[in-house]
Amino acid sequence: MQATLTPTFESPTLQKRLKSMLGVDFYRLFHTPMFYIFLAIAALIPAMVSSMGMMSGPDGAAAAPLFTNAWNIVAADSPLYVVHDIGEYANMNMVFIFGGIMVSIFIGHDYRSGYVKQLFTTHAKKSDYMVSKSLVCAFAMTCMCGTYLLGGIAGGLFSGMEFHAGFFSLLFAILGKAVMSLGWASLYTFLNVILRRQFGVSITSSFVLGTGIPVIGAAALMGNSPALNMFLYGSSVNACLSSNLVTLLTCIAVSAAWAVIYNALGTLVLNRSDVY
Amino acid sequence: MNAIEIRNLSKCFGNKQAVDGLNMTVPEGAIYGFIGENGSGKSTTEKMICGLLHPSSGTISLYGKDHNDDEIRSHIGVLIEAPGCFPNVSVWNNMRIQAANLEIKNPEQEIARVLRTVRMEGAASNKFKNCSLGMKQRIGIAMALLGNPRLLVLDEPINGLDADGMRIMREVLTDITQSCRCTVLISSHILGELEKIATHYGIIRHGRMVREMTAEELEEDCPTYIALRSGEGSGTRLLLKGKYDRVEEEEDGTIRVYGDARPEDVASFLYEKGVTVREIWTARIGLEEYYIDLMGGKKQ
Numbered sequence: 001m002q003a004t005l006t007p008t009f010e011s012p013t014l015q016k017r018l019k020s021m022l023g024v025d026f027y028r029l030f031h032t033p034m035f036y037i038f039l040a041i042a043a044l045i046p047a048m049v050s051s052m053g054m055m056s057g058p059d060g061a062a063a064a065p066l067f068t069n070a071w072n073i074v075a076a077d078s079p080l081y082v083v084h085d086i087g088e089y090a091n092m093n094m095v096f097i098f099g100g101i102m103v104s105i106f107i108g109h110d111y112r113s114g115y116v117k118q119l120f121t122t123h124a125k126k127s128d129y130m131v132s133k134s135l136v137c138a139f140a141m142t143c144m145c146g147t148y149l150l151g152g153i154a155g156g157l158f159s160g161m162e163f164h165a166g167f168f169s170l171l172f173a174i175l176g177k178a179v180m181s182l183g184w185a186s187l188y189t190f191l192n193v194i195l196r197r198q199f200g201v202s203i204t205s206s207f208v209l210g211t212g213i214p215v216i217g218a219a220a221l222m223g224n225s226p227a228l229n230m231f232l233y234g235s236s237v238n239a240c241l242s243s244n245l246v247t248l249l250t251c252i253a254v255s256a257a258w259a260v261i262y263n264a265l266g267t268l269v270l271n272r273s274d275v276y
Numbered sequence: 277m278n279a280i281e282i283r284n285l286s287k288c289f290g291n292k293q294a295v296d297g298l299n300m301t302v303p304e305g306a307i308y309g310f311i312g313e314n315g316s317g318k319s320t321t322e323k324m325i326c327g328l329l330h331p332s333s334g335t336i337s338l339y340g341k342d343h344n345d346d347e348i349r350s351h352i353g354v355l356i357e358a359p360g361c362f363p364n365v366s367v368w369n370n371m372r373i374q375a376a377n378l379e380i381k382n383p384e385q386e387i388a389r390v391l392r393t394v395r396m397e398g399a400a401s402n403k404f405k406n407c408s409l410g411m412k413q414r415i416g417i418a419m420a421l422l423g424n425p426r427l428l429v430l431d432e433p434i435n436g437l438d439a440d441g442m443r444i445m446r447e448v449l450t451d452i453t454q455s456c457r458c459t460v461l462i463s464s465h466i467l468g469e470l471e472k473i474a475t476h477y478g479i480i481r482h483g484r485m486v487r488e489m490t491a492e493e494l495e496e497d498c499p500t501y502i503a504l505r506s507g508e509g510s511g512t513r514l515l516l517k518g519k520y521d522r523v524e525e526e527e528d529g530t531i532r533v534y535g536d537a538r539p540e541d542v543a544s545f546l547y548e549k550g551v552t553v554r555e556i557w558t559a560r561i562g563l564e565e566y567y568i569d570l571m572g573g574k575k576q
Contacts, residue, residue: 020376027373031365114360115373118419121326121356121429122377123349274329276356 017128025136029106035140038102042095042144043151046073049090050155066090070156071165074149075173075240092177095148096184099141100206103188106140107133108199117276126270130189130263137185145178165241176239176251183258190262193269277340279304279427279459280325285334286483287320294320296483298334302461302476307453309474310463311567317483318463319356322431325461326354338427350378353425355433359416363405367396367415370404371422378423390418393448395440409436417445421452428452430462434469442466446473471563479570486570498566502533502542504556512551519545 029035050073052066067073074092110116119129156163188206195202239247280302287295295317302308312318323329325336327344336343338352361370368387375383391397394414399407407415413436420428428449434442450473452458464470477494479486489497506512513531516523520542522534533542539556546553561569 016379020379024373024376027369027376028362031369109362113362114358115362116360117328117356118354118360118374119377120328121349121352121354123346124377125346272330276323276328 014128017123017125018132021124021128021132022135025132026139029136029140032106034102034105035143038098038140039144039147041098043147043154045094045098046148046152047155047158049073050152050159050161068162069165069241070152070161070163071170071241073152073156074170075177075243077241079238079240079242092145092148092152092174095141095144095177096180097207099137099144099181099184100188100191100209101203102140102144103133103137103185104192104199104203104206106137107189107192107196108202111196111276112199114276120275127263127267129270130186130193130266133189134182134186134259134263137189138182141181141185142178145174145181149174169241169243172243172245172248173239173241176243176248179248179251180239180255183255183262186259186262186266190266190269193266277304278302278337279306279339280308280461281335281337281340282321282325283335285321285324285336286332287317287324287329288332294483295324295331298480298483298485300478300485301488302459302478304339304459305453305457306476307449307460307462307474308476308478309467309470309563310461310478310480311467311470311563312463312480313571316480318480319431320483321480322356322429322461322463326352326356326429328356350423351426353420353422353428354430355413355416355420356429356431359412359419361404361412361415361419364403366400367391367402367404367407368400370415371400371419374419375422380423386422390421391415393421393444394418395444410438410441413437414441414444417448421448424452424456424458426456426458428458428460428462430460432464433462434464434466442469445469449473467564467567468562477563479567481571494563494566495560498561498563499534500558500560501535502537502539502556503530503559504533504539504542504546505530505554506546506551507554508551512546515546515549515551516542 049066050070069077072091076091110119120126155161187209191205191209192202195205239251278301280300282298282300285295285298285300286293298317298321300321310318310322320329324331325338325343327349338345338348341348359370361367362373365373371387371391372383375387380386387400388397391400394417396411396414396418399411399415402411404412404415413433417430417433420430434445437445446469449460449462453460453475462470462474475491476489477491478488504512508515510525513523513525516531516533520533520535520537524532524534526532539558543553543556
């Protein structure tokens, strides 16, 4: 008589699942030209903004420079809650707008290629997907912050700007903005999960919901509300050239809160809806 | 143990009922041919089994566990429509990505094995977008075979395959079910190919299971007949109709005589009537004809 074999199956651990998913996402990030293009854009923008003072207008006169202090390319002098000058917002916050577009393209490819179909028929969990995408995109945005900084320094040196800021204030401002990458990446991952079937719309939404329009628009409408600003629009606008350790800690706390909230919401959306 | 057990499964897309109270049982080790016309709910059912779509109601059990169970999901190989590969990435690296998702140990060896199985080892370095449709299907099958799955769900995997590809497919599926007791759920419109390998069948229509049966039951259900060709055409048919209950003429002039008659009896009857029989043989209706009859409502 033939014995009946009962198949046994192993349950993969969270660590194993996340490790393999992160491995795949990092592999994809480093092997896509888009990542390097966005790094280059992040470097070019501050260099161009810094060099504006060297350009001459139609009448032959030199154009007014947007900044006189090169570090203003990285952060404003004081926390930004209300609009005084558009130039105050044209700093490292712009990375989060380019980053949003990059996240849209990155996640959009998952759906357009059918990769998610391949992924979610395995043991992969929706929460792992959210976490992995957020972490990889946060890493990409942090790298963009790095090239942005280099571009800003190069542009400042080239256009002969002054460099004056307290070392630690500058360091905390840069770290504060870089830390917010995780929060922004989580927000964009969430948005793109919602709009996963509308590739063009997801890119547009990432652009519109980047720091630019909501921060400027809402700050102007709601006035000077630091608490609201810090939570709703990202403490990246709070990180400035007068930053201290508290600023950095605020950025870490807000970024972590954003990451938890948006990853949880994204997981909920994915779990409740059809994948493909 | 049943590999797949589906009870009262339904799926609605807005007002459209794609699957409507479907019941389905796929025994372990079976090659289950899932048949139905376009839009009958085959792909939707398969996507629900794989966890890509959420059922509106009903249950799906895989090897006795809920189909969303993590443990079971690592052991399912899937090819739904087309393989989900990145177009600008090489075939090998696409396979590496899926091997990583499945946490396969020794991925290089495993990828080489499955590519060899589908005779695609030569295409490993090609970018996926540069592969032909048939090559892509073979790569999709190779991807589904990664990690020796216990259950394979294949949606129209034969589409785009050449004769050699179809032969390989038959060999692979037969081999894995016999040697690894893998279960295969395969949907296809190429019923002639399906008939060569399937051990079980499920026929779906308007989202409902019309009939489930084994290959043996199909064979019993498919009547034998005597086929013959003569120079007389319709005249021969009329002669035979006078003697036998069911006589049909095909488009190419072949006449079929159903029932218990023997070929020699039919041949001598026609000889006596002065009709020359050019060819005569015994045959059985195939899956395709059975399916068409069933869909046409001729067969109960």
